[in-house]
Amino acid sequence: MIKLFKRLKPYSWGIIIVLVLTFIQVLGQLYLPTLMSNIIDKGVVQGDKPYIWKTGGLMLLLSAGAVILSVIIVYIASRISMGFGRDLRDKIFTQVENFSLQEFNKVGTSSLITRTTNDVVQIQNVLYMMLRMMVMAPIMLIGGIIMAVGRDAKLSLIFVVVLPILLLLVVLLGGKAMPMFKNLQKKMDKLNRVIREGLTGIRVIRAFNRNQDELNKFEEANNDYAVTAIGVNRLLSLMSPLMMLIMNLTSIAIVWIGAHFISEGNMMVGDLMAFIQYAMQIMMSFMMLSAVFIFIPRAGASAERINEVLDMSAEILDPNAPKSADSRAMLEFQNASFRYEGAEKPVIADISFKAKAGETIAIIGSTGAGKSTLINMVPRFYDTENGAVLVNGVNVRDMTQEELREKIGLVPQKAVLFTGDIESNLLYGKEDATEDEMWRALEIAQAKDFVSKLRKGLHSRVEQGGNNFSGGQKQRLAIARALIRKPEIYIFDDSFSALDFKTDAKLRSALKSEVENSIMIIVAQRITSVVDADQIIVLNEGKVAGIGTHSELKESNEIYREIMRSQLSEEEIA
Template identity: 40%
Template sequence: MGIYKHYFHKYKWLFITAVSCVFFEAICDLLQPTIMAHIIDEGVKNSQVGTVLKLGLLMLTITAVGACFAATRSVLASKVSQSFGADLRYDVFTRIINFSEISADKIESGSLITRMTNDISQITQFINGMMRIFFKAPVTCLGSIILAVVLSLQLSSILFLVIALVAIFIVISMRLSYIRFAKVQYAIDKVNTVVQEYLMGIRLVKAFGRYKDEEEKFDRTNSDLANKTVSSQMVIAYFSPLMSLTINFGIALILYVGSIFFGRGDIEVGKVAAFINYMAQILASLIMITNVFNTFVRTKASTERVNEVLNSEEDFKGSEQTPGQGLGELAFEDVTFAYPSGSGIPIIKNLSFKIKQGESLAIIGPTGSGKSTLVWLCLHFYDLEKGTIYLNGMDIKTIDCNALRDQIALAPQKSMLFTGTILDNIAWGNPQASKEEIIKAARVAQADDFIQLMPSQYESNLGQGGVNLSGGQKQRLSIARALVKQAPLLILDDCTSALDAVTEAKVRRGLRTMDADKTVIMITQRIGTAMFADKILVLDNGVKVGFGSHQELLESCNTYKGIFDSQIGGDMKGVAYGTGN
């Protein structure tokens, strides 16, 4: 419950004021049955109209004061709970932004959405209810018990028996509810995940005609959620009527025993009526307490899930050092890496290589050889199992992650665009870039031609994920976004796969003319792209099997020669083409 302590200090005085209003409101409610008893026993019984009017006016005044306290605590409860929820959502989102890749891999995006919405809403409702009901119910219940005992010690034995039975029911209900409500939250996660996966792959589902499978998958998760929700509600369905029956049985027993005492002259009618009113207040308070405990059970599960996000591992901070400005020298030294949540088998094994500032490096190899993994390691998304990566002569572990990533521009394998204009999407790589710089980057990325044909050109709006663009257009915008960042190290992670050979060659020539000192790493499956790089790294199953120029690898690396032969052919014309520009 650490998050409650953290935010309590921020809203301490509002919270204390609201609780004070709740306390005085409860006192006003507790005074009314006692005043009513005096009205009956002193005014009605003795036909004293003045006493009835005086005490009646007092009761109305106390009721009005109680209503003022109730209105004040409701306003404060709403303000505090909604502010608490807004702050908590902001902090959770901030933590998600700073997630390490290990944390991002551990908690699914669908589950994160549920925790940001459903779970935090549950916590907000609990805070609101706690300030409005939770403090009032115990005060009213305890005050009613004390005043009932003062009225009649003999009838109080029935009261204590009823309270003991209801307390037992509450404890059993809580123990049964907690596990069930926790399962409900995880079932909501699964529903969100299924819907999210469908929306992300909607075109693929349509292309393969897998509507029925998606419907069945959703039906299973939806039915599972419904069943778990029914199971959790059944606990309340059984115990709430049982508690009401017990308390109402206690009221009936008090009426019976009270009538016997009244017949013997041991108690007055007003006191019996007041005792029944206190019993009714105790009934209402116990029902409120039961509801609060049921809400608490749900909130406890939600709090643990939110705390899991808040306590997740953050991105690597390093020692706030910067890797030097305008440089792009990169070196791997005996690097071995396996994904923490994977099989444990290393993806990269004992890898060493070095590229200097201004050089271009192509990384090529069979699918699954660890090419893209190198990108995530360069950006320090994961810690190494063994070895060191140096940027400008500095171990990247010692560099602040934000400073490190400022030196690297990435065009990822899967182009990701955002809702907004084309200009906004390119400028996303560098918000301070001028429009001239954005247009220049678009021209180098060969995106300016198709942008100029659009109705609003650079102000044209893109749908979510760039759904109104082709795959090649998305890739060219992604490359332009990386270029406009003007980082000394540019990484192109197979981001030209949707481009034809002519367009790719234009992009490649544009990169050379844009900045001669820029270090470029190209991850590619195409030998026609790799052969123009200054150095080529050949990977096979995470192991370096070749490193050098195109001609050197043709002579010394069988894996590279095999890729070359399969894509271009082994004739001298192909080799000559490999040495061209």
Template identity: 45%
Template sequence: MKKMFLRLRPFIGLVICSGLFIIGNSLANLQMPALLADIVNNGVAMGDSDYVTHTGIRMLGVAFFAVCCSLGTTYCSSRIATGFSSRLRDELFYKVQSFSEGEVDRFGTASLITRSINDVSQIQHFLMMLIRNMLSAPITAIGGVYLAFSCNAQLAMIVFAAMPLIVLIVVGISRFSIPLTRVMQEKLDQVNLVLREKLRGVRVIRAFGTEEYEEQRFARANEDLTGVSIRMQRTMSAMSPLVMIVLNGATVFLIYVGGVKVNNGLMPYGDIMAVVEYVMQILMSMMMISMIFIRIPRAVASAGRINAILDCDTAIEGGNVTDSGETRGRLEFRNVTFSYENADEPAVKNISFTAEKGQTVAIIGSTGSGKTTLLNLIPRFYDAQEGQILIDGIDHREYDLKALRDKIGFAAQKAVLFAGSVADNIAYGLDNATREQVEHAARIAQAEEFILDKIGGYDSPIEQGGQNLSGGQKQRLSIARAIIRRPEFYLFDDSFSALDFRTDLELRRALAAETENSTVLIVAQRVSTIMHADQILVLERGELVGHGTHQELMRTCEIYREIVLSQLSEQEATQNGR
């Protein structure tokens, strides 16, 4: 929580202003009981109407001053809390952007969303309440006790004796609440995870008729969250009644004792009114403090979860190299080995190969053989534990991350599109892309035909995730987004899989001319897509079991031969490889 408060330094001016408003409001409120007692004792009791009028005007002035201070406090606290939460969300967003895939996997997407939204909101609400009440409540409580003692020490002792009991109640209940709050936030993560999976996989769920299973799964997660929430609310709800019982009991006893004294002529009636008013202010102060303590457990838990992200060391950090000099388009893997966290064995093991500028390198293998992993190591989505990856003769870990990724045009295995227009999604790959560049990239990717068939053409809208496009259309736009960059290296991660054979062939022909001065790496399951490549890498269980051209591998690699003959006849495999 201390680290959270250190982030308030940019708002120190507003914090000071808020403090001044709070002090003014508290002092004004503390004046009201004394003025009321003065009216009763020296005005009403003496029958002096002028005195009552003048003192009443003073009370109105003090009340107006208190209202102005209260409005100032509300404005400042709102600006501080909303500004702080906005900065915090920005920090979280930028931090998560710097995460490697490993850190994202460790926290989980659902948890990162919960921490960026729900946990930040908890901090915002707590901060607003803290600024409004943390200073005013002690000033009012301490001032009320002092002024109550000034009016009548015996009556004030009744209230003062109840204070330690109230403190014990607040502290005791808060100790039980903090662990429950942490658990509740974790249960909320689980609810978000189940809901997110449900929404993303709704077509699969409907196709397999598993709605009832998903309902039960969500119900279990929801019941877990509800159970923890109820336990916490039961614990916290005991605080206010207990505090009210103690303070109201003290107030009743005070009125009884004060009434006896007034009846016996030992104190004026105005003094008992003033003491009761001070007691009510003390009561409200204690209630505000108890409300802060109710919020503290959730705020502490949320702050811890947010700090876990902000304090997380990013596994992948860029170097200082921004330009590779004269060498362009050369890629070399030297004995590269990589394992995912908690994996039993490496995803890729001891991989070595070299790709020169202008070459096309294809990667093929069975499911789970490490093809996508190999590609993901190049732009440093993950970092290899052993070996080196050299880009233009320089270890890619020495590059500035932006400079490294500017060299790469990437089309992912699952085409990812964003809400916006067709042109926006293609131009996403290049800053300040012109319409001519967008249209050229679309033509190379064989996307122009279906784009122009749409109402609005390149300006036609794309729904979130590209839900209004087919799989092949999404893949072609994803490929166009990579092409528009005109990078040194093209990485196509099985991004031709949804294309029909004719479109696949035409795209590869157009791409060959476009990428003749670049290095192309293609992951594919379809043999016809990769058999004309300059090099073909055959992976099996993360190991490189074959390396060469199509004809060479047909003679030397049994695994490659099996893959080819599972898709083509012997005659087709021989003829197409020529």
């Protein structure tokens, strides 16, 4: 947590103001019992009414001043803690945006969401408590002890017994709470994951009547979290009554011993009342410290998880001396291999092929053959383990990620649309696109018909994930977003799967004239989507099983013929 708090430098002046104002506020509160003692011993006992009014007025002024200072301190402390939380979320999100798919796989999406939200809130809360209580409590504790000793040194010996007992109580409960808080955060990750899966997969769950199974899974994760949370809170709930018990026993002891001192003439009534007030302030300061120390373990667990994300080095970085690629469209794989972390064997191995402007490259193969992994290496979502990927004659490792991705128009396997409207989604492809360019892209993507029929056209609402559109409509909008970019390399990752054969054929026909100066890479399951390609790469278990045109592979490649036989009739094959 100390490592995180080093990031508080921008708020240094605010923290200094809080410290100074808190110090002044506590000094005023520490002076109040002395004034009350004086009223009793000098005013009430001696019957001096003007002194009572004068001192009472001073007490009122000090109390009003303390209230005003408290409001200012709360305001500044709130701004510091909220601002720090905002900055922390911003840093986490920026860091996550730079992650490759490898880092996402390591941490998990659900855990990243929890760390960006719940964990940051824990840090915010503990920072606010520290600015308010952890600053005030030590000053009040030390000041209270000094003032109490000044009133009666002998009676102050009671704190030699009480304070170690309170300290032991805080250490024991805090030490036991720390591992429980860490466990609690992990169980929240699990609960978030179960909820997320249940919500995103609701159609599948209902289609297979697995509602009860998912409910059981949720209840298990929810109960697991609840049991741990109840255990932690049960432990913490012991703190307040035990401390109140010690405080009340201390008060009784002070009154009992003080009464003996008064009867012996060694102490005044006002001094005893002031001493009781100082004792309460000392105990309250200890309670404040204990409250902070109880929450610090939970914040410590959250800080550890946040630092894990912030300290995680992205595997894919821009080079120190980047090279600029030519504008001529060219793509080359040179013996490229890749394996996922911890995997026994590569997902793809020794892949080599070339493509130049105007060519269409199709990649086909069985499920799990490594098609999507292969194309993910072009925009450098993954880096090759061996070999190289060259774009326009330059190794992708030697280019900045921004320049590389400016040259690529990607349509992912699962069409992703963002909340907003159709126009804002198309502008993801090209920020300064004109309305004419948008309609042109929609026309080529065979989406113009259904968009023009919508009441608001380009300004029609897109719900989260594009859930107010069909699968085919989402795919066509995602294709239009890539087309509007006019990149040098188009990548269609099984992007025509939700289209009917007629729309698929019309789209591929319209694409031909649009991509004359670009390379088009198509990952497909259908033979009909690849027959017109200039090169068809057949993948099998991560290796190239054949490269050629449809006619060449039909004659010479057994795996390609098997795929054809599984999809086409004998007449169509012939």
